[in-house]
Amino acid sequence: MKIVGVKVHVLMPQEFGEEATRINVPAALIRIQTDEGIEGITMLEEALYAEELVMKFKVLRKWLRSMEEFIPLIGADPFDRERIEKSFWDQYFFQRSAPTVLCALDECLWDIAGKVLNMPIYKLIGAYRERILAFASTQSYSSVEDYVRVAERCVEEGFKAIKIHPPRYWRRDIEVCRAVREAVGDDIVLMLDPFHAYSRYEALMVGREIEKLGFYWYEDPLPTTDIEGLAKLCSKLDIQVLTGEDIRDLYGYAELIVRRAADSLRCVDVNVGGITAMLKVAHLAEIFGMNCELHSWGHPWQQAAHLHVMLAIRNCSFFEMPFPVGIFDQGTRDVIRIDGDGYVHAPRKPGLGLDVDWDYVESRTIKTISWPS
Ligand SMILES: [Mg+2]
Incomplete structure (x- = not known):
């Protein structure tokens, strides 16, 4: 089996509802094509x-590395993931786009492998x-009342x-946490993600309170990057501190x-280079007795890629479901949802498990x- 081409559809920016804290940018559907008609x-x-993705894949000759080690994408066996x-x-490691492009490549290669073997990726791993149990990953709101309303x-x-x-704002954040805890009671699991906002002092004050x-x-x-502060x-808090996404x-x-700057890790496909890299991080964490809580806040393909890894590792406790549910859905009807007990379930279709809604994409x-065009 050989890779014969790459095709990209640049899509119009999605229109998000009022509650989506997200910048509207065009997304792109990536297709890696093989000589057997199967596409990742x-x-x-x-x-x-x-554009950069296609250009990067055009490289045909060696650069820095010896010819024996270097393998161009076109003509490669899609099962040679590590080598490719x-x-x-x-x-490309020194370019900022490298992990994102690598992520698209890696997830297409896994999708091909699953489709060839007629198996969902998590089974293949x-x-x-x-x-796995899901948490609602809520947005930012302007008032304490809104936080309570959304939590309910x-x-x-x-x-x-x-x-x-x-x-x-750390004092207001404490108010929000208190109000939400009071509203939902003690049986609901709560997490806090201030997204790098605090000074070391503020982080300690909020941590003690939550x-x-x-x-x-x-x-x-x-x-x-504040390894020392983390x-x-x-060392001062009992609650687990997570970082790394x-x-x-x-x-x-x-x-x-090694610097003991996290109790559990966070990891995102586009930042580390896809499923393969997330598995490396999760296994590393496992050996050190740590959890690796994968981020899965994004469009359906991103949610699915993370879910497959979550189902194939032991040290992840929750699926991250963007809330309101469905806000980032586009391009497929194979969307992930929770059941009556708050769990999300394994995708059943082969590969990443999503069929493209071609009418929507077109x-x-x-x-x-595309290349070769
Ligand atoms: Mg986060």
């Missing part, structure tokens, strides 16, 4: 990289479970866990672990780029 398909969150990706990384809606919709993205409120995790209180915070180089995780396509 995924979506790039930012079409900005689409090492070639790619050696060429080695399934650990068939379902999450509970009504069947969520057993809720993550709060607070206003990011510990008392029985929160389950405290995500990104400080910048990920290490001090971890903006790390763009796998070696950054080693630093967090109606939203601004331009297509």
Whole structure:
């Protein structure tokens, strides 16, 4: 089996509802085509990289590495993932777009493998479970009342866990956390993600407060690069401190672990380079007795890619469901939803498990780029 081409559909920006804290940018559907007619398909969150993706894949000759080691994408066996990706990384690691483009490549290759073997990816990796509990990953709101209203809606919709993205002013954030805990009661799992907003002092004050409120995790209180601050915070708090979702180089995780700057890791496909890289991070964390809580806040392909990994590792406790549910859905009807107990279930179709809604994609396509054209 051989890869014969790559085709990209740049899509019109999605129109988000009022409650989506997200910048509207065009996404791109990526297709890696094989000589047997099977295609690996995924979506790039930012079409900005689409043109670059095709250009990067055009490389035909060696650069830096010896000819024996280098493998161009066109003509490669899609099952030679490590070899293809090492070639790619050696060429482009120093460019900011490299992890994102690598992620699209990697997820297409996994999708092809699953489709060839007629198996969902999580089974192909080695399934650990068939379902995982979801938390509602809520947006940022302007008032304490709005936080309470949204949290109550999450509970009504069947969520057993809720993550709060607070206003990011530490005193007000504490008020929000108290009000939400009081509104939903002690049986709902709560997490806080202030998205790097605090100083070291503020992070400690908020951490002590949410510990008392029985929160389950405290995500990104400080910048990920403030290793010293994170290490001090971890040593002072009992609640688990999570960080890492903006790390763009796998070696950054080693630093967090050895400096004891996180209790559990966070990881995102587009920042580390896809399913293969997330597995490396999750397995590394497992060996150090840590959880690797994967981010899955994004469009359906991104949600699915993370879900397959979550189902194939032991050390992840929750699926992150963007709330309101369905806000980022586009390009497919195979969307992930929670059941009555708050769980999401394994995709059943082969590969990533999503069929493209071609009518939708064609109606939203601004331009297509392909190679060889
Ligand atoms: Mg986060």
